[in-house]
Amino acid sequence: MLSIRDLHAQIGVRKILKGVNLEVKPGEVHAIMGPNGSGKSTLASVLAGRAGYEVTKGTAHYLGDDLLALEPEERARRGVFLAFQYPVEIPGVNNAYLLKAALNAVRKQRGLPDLDAFEFLALIKDKMKLMQMDESFLSRGVNEGFSGGEKKRNEILQMSVLEPTLALLDETDSGLDIDALRVVATGVNSLRSPERAIVMVTHYQRLLDYIEPDFVHVLSDGRILRTGDKSLALELEKRGYDWVKQEASAA
Amino acid sequence: MGDKCGAHTFPYMEIRNPSAVVEHEATTSKIADDQLFYCRSRGVSEEDAVNMIVNGFCKVVFKELPMEFAVEAQNLLAVSLEGSVG
Ligand SMILES: Nc1ncnc2c1ncn2[C@@H]1O[C@H](COP(=O)(O)OP(=O)(O)OP(=O)(O)O)[C@@H](O)[C@H]1O
Ligand SMILES: [Mg+2]
Numbered sequence: 001m002l003s004i005r006d007l008h009a010q011i012g013v014r015k016i017l018k019g020v021n022l023e024v025k026p027g028e029v030h031a032i033m034g035p036n037g038s039g040k041s042t043l044a045s046v047l048a049g050r051a052g053y054e055v056t057k058g059t060a061h062y063l064g065d066d067l068l069a070l071e072p073e074e075r076a077r078r079g080v081f082l083a084f085q086y087p088v089e090i091p092g093v094n095n096a097y098l099l100k101a102a103l104n105a106v107r108k109q110r111g112l113p114d115l116d117a118f119e120f121l122a123l124i125k126d127k128m129k130l131m132q133m134d135e136s137f138l139s140r141g142v143n144e145g146f147s148g149g150e151k152k153r154n155e156i157l158q159m160s161v162l163e164p165t166l167a168l169l170d171e172t173d174s175g176l177d178i179d180a181l182r183v184v185a186t187g188v189n190s191l192r193s194p195e196r197a198i199v200m201v202t203h204y205q206r207l208l209d210y211i212e213p214d215f216v217h218v219l220s221d222g223r224i225l226r227t228g229d230k231s232l233a234l235e236l237e238k239r240g241y242d243w244v245k246q247e248a249s250a251a
Numbered sequence: 252m253g254d255k256c257g258a259h260t261f262p263y264m265e266i267r268n269p270s271a272v273v274e275h276e277a278t279t280s281k282i283a284d285d286q287l288f289y290c291r292s293r294g295v296s297e298e299d300a301v302n303m304i305v306n307g308f309c310k311v312v313f314k315e316l317p318m319e320f321a322v323e324a325q326n327l328l329a330v331s332l333e334g335s336v337g
Binding site: 048049050051071072073075076077081082084087088090091092093094097098099101102105106109141142158162 | 282284285286288289290291292293294295296297299300303304306307308309310311
C-alpha cells in the first residue's frame with residue numbers, strides 16, 4: 001500500500017531524511033519510534049505533502065501511484081490522513097464546517113453523494129460519542145482554544161469520520177490523560193481493517209499496549225536503523241536508543 | 252473589488268491569500284501556511300481553504316467592530332471573495 005524507497009528530504013540545506021525505506025501492507029500497523037529530532041514528523045509531513053521540504057532522492061508510492069507528485073488535498077481524497085503532532089488553530093472556521101467539507105471531498109472521490117447537514121450531524125454525533133467528546137466542540141473554531149488533549153481527540157474524531165485507507169498518526173498519544181489515551185486507542189482500533197493501514201509515531205511503549213503494532217521501527221538521524229516486533233518497543237523502553245545506534249554503526 | 256469599496260479603507264479587504272492577512276506579524280504568516288496545509292490535508296482544495304480561513308479570520312475581526320461596520324464589512328468580504336475565486 002505504501003512503499004518508501006531510499007527517501008531523502010531536506011529543508012533548505014539541512015538534510016533530515018537520509019534514506020528511509022518502509023513497506024506498509026494493507027491491514028498492518030507500524031509504529032515509528034526514535035529520538036527527538038530524528039525526522040519522524042518530517043517523514044509524516046513529506047508523505048502528507050507539506051510544502052517546504054525538498055525530496056532530493058528516493059520515492060514514495062501509495063496504492064501504486066507516485067504519492068509525492070500529488071497535491072496534499074489529492075492525497076487526502078485518496079485516503080491518506082495525517083493526525084498532526086501539533087494541530088493548528090483556525091479561529092473563526094467552524095470545526096463541523098471544515099469536517100463536513102473534508103468528508104464530502106473524500107466522498108466525492110469515492111463516488112458517493114454529498115451528505116446533507118442532517119446526515120452529517122447524525123454521523124458526527126455518533127462518532128463524537130465514540131470519542132467521548134462533548135457536542136459543543138462542533139460549533140467552536142477548529143482547535144480554537146482546545147486543550148492539548150482535546151486537539152488530539154479532535155484529530156482522531158476527524159480520522160474516524162473520514163475513514164482513511166492510510167492513517168499517519170504523529171504522537172497522537174502525547175499529552176493525553178490515561179482515560180483519553182484509552183478513548184483515542186478505541187477510535188484508532190475501530191478503524192483497523194484488512195484494507196487499511198496505520199503508521200503511528202510514538203515515544204511511548206504504553207500506546208502499543210492499546211494499539212498492537214505488527215512492526216516497530218527505530219528512526220534515528222533520518223534513517224530506519226532497526227525494525228522489530230512489539231518486543232522491540234519494550235526493549236527500547238528499558239535500554240534507550242544508544243545501543244541501537246551503536247549496533248547499527250558497528251554493522 | 253466592487254463599487255462599494257471606494258469610500259472605505261478597510262485594511263483586511265486586500266486579501267488574496269491568507270499569508271497576506273497577517274503580513275504585519277512575522278510569525279503569523281507561518282501560522283497561515285500551517286492553517287492552509289491543515290485544510291488541504293483534509294481534502295479541501297486550496298481555493299476553498301483560502302476562502303474558509305479568510306472568512307474565519309474576518310469573522311473574528313468583525314466581532315470586534317461596531318454593528319454598522321460589521322454589516323458593511325461582511326458585504327465587502329462577500330464581494331471581494333467572489334472576485335478572488337476561479
Ligand atoms: N523548518 C525547519 N528548518 C530547519 N530545521 C528544521 C525545520 N523543521 C524541522 N527541522 C529540523 O529537522 C529535524 C527533524 O525534525 P522532526 O520534527 O522531523 O523530528 P521528530 O523526529 O519528529 O522529533 P520529535 O520526537 O521531537 O517530534 C530536527 O532537528 C528539526 O530541528
Ligand atoms: Mg515529531
